[in-house]
Amino acid sequence: MDSAVASGPPRGPARPEFWRSPLRGPWLTAVLGFVLLAGVTLLFVTGLLSYAAYNPDLAPVNDQTPDKGWLGFYLFSWPTSPYWLYRVNQGVHVVLGVVLVPVLLAKLWSVIPKLFAWPPVRSAGHGIERLSLLLLVGGAGFEFATGILNVQLHYIFPGSFYVLHFYGAWVFIGAFVVHVAFRLPRALRAVRYGSAQPEAGTEEAAGLVSPRPAPPTISRRGALGMVGLGAFALFAVTAGQSVGGWWRRTALLAPHGREPGSGPNGFQINKTAASVGIRPGDIGPAWRLTVRGAGRRVVLTRDQLLAMRQREAALPIACVEGWSTPDQLWSGVRLTDLAALVGLGADIPHALVESVQRGGAFSSAVLRDNQVRDHRSLLALRVNGAVLSYDHGYPARVIVPGAPGVHNTKWVTRVTFGEPV
Secondary structure: OHHHHHOOOOOOOOOHHHOOOOOOOHHHHHHHHHHHHHHHHHHHHHHHHHHHOOOOOOOHHHOOOOOOHHHHOOOOOOOOOOOOHHHHHHHHHHHHHHHOHHHHHHHHHHHHHHHOOOOOOOOHHHHHHHHHHHHHHHHHHHHHHHHHHHHOOOOOOOOOHHHHHHHHHHHHHHHHHHHHHHHHHHHHHHHHHOOOOOOOOOOOOOOOOOOOOOOOOOOHHHHHHHHHHHHHHHHHOOOHHHHOHHHHHHOOOOOOOOOOOOOOOOOOOOOOOHHHOOOHHHOOOOOOEEEEEOOEEEEEOHHHHHHOOOEEEEEOOEOOOOOEOOOEEEEEEEHHHHHHHOOOOOOOOOEEEEEOOOOOOOOEEEEOHHHHHOOOOEEEEEEOOEEOOHHHOOOOEEEOOOOOHHHOOOOEEEEEEOOOO
């Protein structure tokens, strides 16, 4: 090892003169780093909140990461008010993740000579930093790639997106914290000293300044402007899917062709009745809703549900992929009224809601007691004055304020209050 170090770096990217861009330097890297520091921190916080919204500690059917252990230390009962909380949180999470892609790529480009530094490890501390860098780069690539694929509804990765993205986020943020701890003082000094390039080979250059730079074709501030322009362009063609309504037309990068026509039911869906194995007989005249709880059982037809007092609630649908709809006017039977049918009063417990769907994830979900008790939580039979379409959950679906879209179970056939799940 000593002889290899003494003989100098091998030919190729390990040699400083291999990298000739005049733009690379501590100032550019530091500015990009501070943008990512703020952006990634917000991404991580909104990601944690998104995970909490699924109430994963409530029941196994809600928990896609059963071995999370202490990683779920912060979980809390997800509130139903404000009703738009999940919609805003997930919109920020997804849009920000897409917008940060040019910044991330620019940051990786700015520090790529460091990935080939020679010798690879100089000390124990340097070795820890190098390992954190490997986990940082790999974790960032993995998290951004799986997140963007999920937004596009392309589940080509092995295993569950929720499991992969959840554990990947913790690996990434651990490496991110270590990296910030090592690099923050140097980044602060670089920003304080301004954009003037230090001399190559000095401590201030941090191994980023080329000893043989090519003639510049753009300034470092101009390069930052190009990165910012790219981020703004991605915002312009992504944010519309979170705003919904007319603005969805501007979301050129969002999956399209998932608006089932026009009219009262003409708003976005993720899964159709056919895609999850719903057969005509499952939701035809023989369909029944079974309500259980407190040792009692009631079976209802759709006509009997329509004969009960109908309530209304204006609520959006918001999904983990970042898309959401404007408020839709739902009408149906309150979940509290269903609980009263089996003798439950004010202290209504959690409820297991089950669908007739045969394939796909989230065929059932457990709603927390605060969700069940909210007066806006409905077993919806109609939307915007019209009967639910098959793809929107006919003959009945759940709609709950503030809940992730997949917990608003469609094609409901059974609601069970309070029993162990």
